[in-house]
Amino acid sequence: MLKTLSVCTIFIAILLASPAKATEDLIDVHIHYSHDAWEMLPPEEAVKVLRDAGLKKAFVSSSSDEGTQKLYAVAPDLIVPVLRPYRKRGELGTWVRDESVIGMIEKKLKENTYAGIGEFHVYGEDANLPVIRRIVELANEHGIFLHAHSDAEAIEFIFAQNPNTRVLWAHSGFVPPKKLAEMFARYPHLTSDLAVRSEHDNDGTVDPEWRALFLAYPDRIMLGTDTYAPELWYYVIDHANETRVWLQDLPPAVARKISQENAEALAEWALKK
Numbered sequence: 001m002l003k004t005l006s007v008c009t010i011f012i013a014i015l016l017a018s019p020a021k022a023t024e025d026l027i028d029v030h031i032h033y034s035h036d037a038w039e040m041l042p043p044e045e046a047v048k049v050l051r052d053a054g055l056k057k058a059f060v061s062s063s064s065d066e067g068t069q070k071l072y073a074v075a076p077d078l079i080v081p082v083l084r085p086y087r088k089r090g091e092l093g094t095w096v097r098d099e100s101v102i103g104m105i106e107k108k109l110k111e112n113t114y115a116g117i118g119e120f121h122v123y124g125e126d127a128n129l130p131v132i133r134r135i136v137e138l139a140n141e142h143g144i145f146l147h148a149h150s151d152a153e154a155i156e157f158i159f160a161q162n163p164n165t166r167v168l169w170a171h172s173g174f175v176p177p178k179k180l181a182e183m184f185a186r187y188p189h190l191t192s193d194l195a196v197r198s199e200h201d202n203d204g205t206v207d208p209e210w211r212a213l214f215l216a217y218p219d220r221i222m223l224g225t226d227t228y229a230p231e232l233w234y235y236v237i238d239h240a241n242e243t244r245v246w247l248q249d250l251p252p253a254v255a256r257k258i259s260q261e262n263a264e265a266l267a268e269w270a271l272k273k
């Protein structure tokens, strides 16, 4: 009797210790795992956060790339590695004029598998500097995407260099839905993520202007949290749950594209070889 009871107790304890698994119905394309994040949250724990958030996949980049490689080693089924051109924090404003970045990127692309290069920051005419020109060439040579935190002008310059480039526009460029629709119409290979945007979510219902955009371009938009600071890792699960609420306000086929199918297609295209 006592033995049965203790076995039961252990079983219940195990059940309570593993939280109900959320369905793996989301892909987050904007996760960073930089050195200060892995000091706070070791790779196994970070992977647990992503799995507990119910993520099917997470596109991860980091300064330096070591963080991405650490996560990828623990969970290759979950992590889609993206190569950030920053070796450490603080290179965000200087990297576009630092031509030593090119060699680093070329070397990494030979050594490891990546679905894209980014997330990087470039604005306006800086998108025509040699470092960006070379990155656009490399993305096209390797058949991978660029994850660009940029204004519309820089995106235009990138497509002017090569209209076949696949660009994932971080934070949907922080532009309003009308401008985004205009850009999507002009550039068939432009996609975007909703990281750090919240205007589309009116307490669980979708804002009408954003709804029109989602319905007009259901294949172009993806989800992102943007863990740019280590403490934002604590927000990944809440963000996934909040996202599930407003997604329910969209037609299911559109919600599925935004929540996972668009990101899945991009990752499959990039990692096809």
Ligand SMILES: [Zn+2]
Pocket: 030, 032, 119, 170, 226, 227, 228
């Ligand atoms: Zn970011």
